[in-house]
Amino acid sequence: MKDETIKILDIVALLKDLPNEKLLRGQIGTVVERYSDTDFEVEFSDNNGKTIFMLTLNTGDIMLLHNELVSA
Template sequence: MSQNTPKLLDIIALTDDIPEYNLLRGQVGTIVELLADGAAFEVEFSDKNGQIYESVGLTSAQIMVLYFEPA
């Protein structure tokens, strides 16, 4: 699996607005389920208290995996 391939529990950022869910480009969520054999992802968006305010199925074109690679 390549480093940029989304996987379970990855932290992602939206690459586009999703107005039907009031989600904006750059909002950060967590992949909580792999769908369609890894072609799509269930992503949860939570507030600063950990309360989920949206759960949406997204494709890899709609997300960017955020990661940190130590030097």
């Protein structure tokens, strides 16, 4: 079973639209700081690596993404 603990530099997806920040559900971000087991600073960037927005999100707002094959 894969460890679901979110860590710094993990890639996450946004689970809901954030219209005030102009971020859409499904956008990909990088965890740049871990404040607690449930709260993280996440950076969203464009295709050139330029930061679009950084904000604090909790585990209800993001989903950890995996890029390795694991058995279900």
